[in-house]
Amino acid sequence: MQILVCLKQILDPEVPPRDFQIDRGRRAAIQGSANLVTNIFCENALETALQLRERSEGEISALSIGPASAEDVLRKAIALKVDHACLVEQEVAGSGSHSAITARLLAAAIRKLGTFDLILLGREAGDWGAGQTGGLLAEELGLPFVGFVDHIEAADGGVVLRRQTDTGWEKVRAELPLVATITNSEENVPRIPKTRDIMKSHRKPLTTWKPSDLGLSEEDVSSAADALEVVDLYIPEKTGECEFIQGESIEEKANAFAARIAAVVQRAGV
Amino acid sequence: MKNVVVCLMPGAKFDRATGGLFGAARRLDAPLTAVIPGPADDELVATIAQQADTVICADASELTAYQPELTLAVLQTVCEQLQPDIVLLSGDTYSQELTPRLAGRLGGSSIGDAQGLAIEGDHLRVTRSVYGGKAMAVVELRRSPAVVWVRARSFDPEPARETPGTVETRAVELSEAARRHVNATEIIERHVETTGDVRLEDATVIVSGGRGLGGPEPFEELKQLASTMGAQMAASRAACDAGWVPPHWQVGQTGKKVAPELYLAIALSGASQHLMGIADAKVITAINTDEDAPIFRHCQFGIVEDYRNIVGPLREKLASLLS
Numbered sequence: 066m067q068i069l070v071c072l073k074q075i076l077d078p079e080v081p082p083r084d085f086q087i088d089r090g091r092r093a094a095i096q097g098s099a100n101l102v103t104n105i106f107c108e109n110a111l112e113t114a115l116q117l118r119e120r121s122e123g124e125i126s127a128l129s130i131g132p133a134s135a136e137d138v139l140r141k142a143i144a145l146k147v148d149h150a151c152l153v154e155q156e157v158a159g160s161g162s163h164s165a166i167t168a169r170l171l172a173a174a175i176r177k178l179g180t181f182d183l184i185l186l187g188r189e190a191g192d193w194g195a196g197q198t199g200g201l202l203a204e205e206l207g208l209p210f211v212g213f214v215d216h217i218e219a220a221d222g223g224v225v226l227r228r229q230t231d232t233g234w235e236k237v238r239a240e241l242p243l244v245a246t247i248t249n250s251e252e253n254v255p256r257i258p259k260t261r262d263i264m265k266s267h268r269k270p271l272t273t274w275k276p277s278d279l280g281l282s283e284e285d286v287s288s289a290a291d292a293l294e295v296v297d298l299y300i301p302e303k304t305g306e307c308e309f310i311q312g313e314s315i316e317e318k319a320n321a322f323a324a325r326i327a328a329v330v331q332r333a334g335v
Numbered sequence: 336m337k338n339v340v341v342c343l344m345p346g347a348k349f350d351r352a353t354g355g356l357f358g359a360a361r362r363l364d365a366p367l368t369a370v371i372p373g374p375a376d377d378e379l380v381a382t383i384a385q386q387a388d389t390v391i392c393a394d395a396s397e398l399t400a401y402q403p404e405l406t407l408a409v410l411q412t413v414c415e416q417l418q419p420d421i422v423l424l425s426g427d428t429y430s431q432e433l434t435p436r437l438a439g440r441l442g443g444s445s446i447g448d449a450q451g452l453a454i455e456g457d458h459l460r461v462t463r464s465v466y467g468g469k470a471m472a473v474v475e476l477r478r479s480p481a482v483v484w485v486r487a488r489s490f491d492p493e494p495a496r497e498t499p500g501t502v503e504t505r506a507v508e509l510s511e512a513a514r515r516h517v518n519a520t521e522i523i524e525r526h527v528e529t530t531g532d533v534r535l536e537d538a539t540v541i542v543s544g545g546r547g548l549g550g551p552e553p554f555e556e557l558k559q560l561a562s563t564m565g566a567q568m569a570a571s572r573a574a575c576d577a578g579w580v581p582p583h584w585q586v587g588q589t590g591k592k593v594a595p596e597l598y599l600a601i602a603l604s605g606a607s608q609h610l611m612g613i614a615d616a617k618v619i620t621a622i623n624t625d626e627d628a629p630i631f632r633h634c635q636f637g638i639v640e641d642y643r644n645i646v647g648p649l650r651e652k653l654a655s656l657l658s
């Protein structure tokens with residue numbers, strides 16, 4: 066099976082709120098002291114692909130669109146033993162909500178890279194949380210799509226996917242080729258590359274293209290071509306103070322806490 | 336005037352989420368058409384007619400329950416006929432899955448998790464949380480139709496209209512283009528693991544556990560506490576990823592968006608991504624050993640304590656207070 070995984074580099078989403086800053090004029094986050102990391106759901110997607118390759122034969126290609134720094138996410142993927150890696154160098158205009166442009170770039174790169182049975186993306190990027198790229202890419206490529214997948218098995222020339230729903234899970238039988246987005250589960254917690262493999266990854270080949278190498282013009286990837294415009298970005302006001310329940314003993318504290326909780330529960334009429 | 340279409344999913348019910356979805360749509364103050372794909376019972380149709388100007392029961396013989404490709408093809412076909420400027424969907428798995436695809440097929444623009452909607456000039460503007468809840472963005476959808484899934488329970492439902500809208504049953508003939516993948520995927524098994532009678536999203540009281548619990552066993556103690564309070568159980572992503580509790584217990588940016596009267600967070604730090612799921616909770620309270628845990632900044636009251644010391648006595652006291 067030929068698997069392609071789309072990886073996005075983002076500002077570390079675990080940066081605490083007090084260290085998080087934005088440039089309101091540019092309507093973008095400021096990197097500050099925060100690290101750039103691989104989006105967690107992309108890592109879940111790569112882990113799902115690696116497990117699938119362990120169970121059935123195949124190759125994995127990793128693809129990322131971003132500034133030169135995005136090479137790091139691909140080097141990490143190489144350290145985890147993907148077979149091919151490709152970077153399309155393109156500053157994704159400060160914001161990650163431009164899914165339509167991203168999907169167009171991904172589709173053009175995928176066509177140039179070859180044919181794939183399975184194209185995996187994260188369910189959403191941890192920065193802008195758009196969750197649109199997978200579905201849009203499926204439409205760009207004219208392929209069927211399944212979202213929120215957490216496990217994939219090869220079966221009868223196709224695949225059986227397990228995906229999470231609001232109330233549990235479903236199994237979906239699918240023909241290939243297919244686009245799917247991956248969500249987190251206890252089974253696809255990303256493995257950590259060995260330090261030695263990270264060192265070695267820097268000597269491995271990595272394809273680097275510009276949008277023009279994909280036959281796309283400046284205009285195709287400019288904000289004018291975009292379906293969305295971010296008109297404002299702001300940090301909402303903080304909420305009030307917490308009243309800490311005090312007491313001489315555990316019992317006193319528990320009683321006081323219980324009384325406060327009971328008052329709310331009774332008011333709610335449970 | 337914008338032409339607004341609300342797309343339901345096969346098997347949808349008129350619950351709080353559907354009420355919120357129509358609440359959001361009706362506040363746009365524009366002609367409103369509701370599309371129900373697949374079989375719809377009369378009661379649902381009548382209730383929806385109290386919300387929309389027109390209800391279209393889109394009937395395609397093969398569509399008996401949600402199937403991604405077929406549902407998409409039916410909605411695409413009906414939207415091509417209706418030529419909407421704005422298409423709104425709810426926040427369930429299926430609606431989220433179809434939103435970008437429908438936009439792609441209709442040549443429009445898409446975004447999800449709308450917490451606010453407004454028409455500005457020619458375009459729809461969506462307010463939504465970004466950066467894991469640390470910032471808010473206002474995004475303008477420039478290509479028509481604007482296809483958006485909304486955080487439905489964040490919108491208040493609107494009362495029934497005085498005169499119900501018209502109801503039309505429309506046989507949907509799928510075009511060649513629309514039906515190209517309808518057999519490429521098929522849901523072959525559906526597994527419902529509800530945590531109780533009430534869905535987490537509709538729960539009035541929620542007890543939620545985090546990584547600080549250290550394993551699956553303490554969740555048993557939390558379940559007893561929850562049953563004393565008439566509460567539903569939830570968890571942080573850390574607890575779900577560890578496999579201590581099932582994934583659909585997860586609350587947050589990529590989990591359930593809940594709106595209880597009371598949310599009790601135990602040994603859970605309150606990362607911004609988790610807080611995104613409880614933005615609509617009325618009262619948040621927490622048990623945590625760390626007084627600097629971010630969760631406390633969102634609590635009306637809370638207790639700095641090891642959960643192992645407090646959960647037992649708390650349950651006993653609540654049992655007597657609430658009996």
Ligand SMILES: Cc1cc2nc3c(=O)[nH]c(=O)nc-3n(C[C@H](O)[C@H](O)[C@H](O)COP(=O)(O)OP(=O)(O)OC[C@H]3O[C@@H](n4cnc5c(N)ncnc54)[C@H](O)[C@@H]3O)c2cc1C
Nearest residue numbers: 191545546547571572573587588589590602604609624642
């Ligand atoms: C893109 C993205 C999406 C995400 N989506 C979600 C989401 O939907 N939902 C979600 O929950 N997370 C989500 N996360 C993860 C989130 O960032 C946090 O990592 C996660 O919520 C932390 O879970 P936690 O609070 O249980 O664990 P921790 O942050 O480890 O907190 C554990 C807490 O337990 C306390 N504690 C420890 N021992 C005790 C004790 N004995 N008694 C009392 N307290 C104790 C500690 O003081 C600490 O505050 C997402 C992350 C990303 C990047």
Ligand SMILES: Nc1ncnc2c1ncn2[C@@H]1O[C@H](COP(=O)(O)O)[C@@H](O)[C@H]1O
Nearest residue numbers: 071072130186187189190195196197198
């Ligand atoms: N710049 C990018 N490069 C590679 N993949 C991307 C990029 N942007 C988004 N994706 C993919 O699309 C998924 C969802 O992103 P989004 O739609 O932006 O929330 C990510 O998890 C990635 O798999």
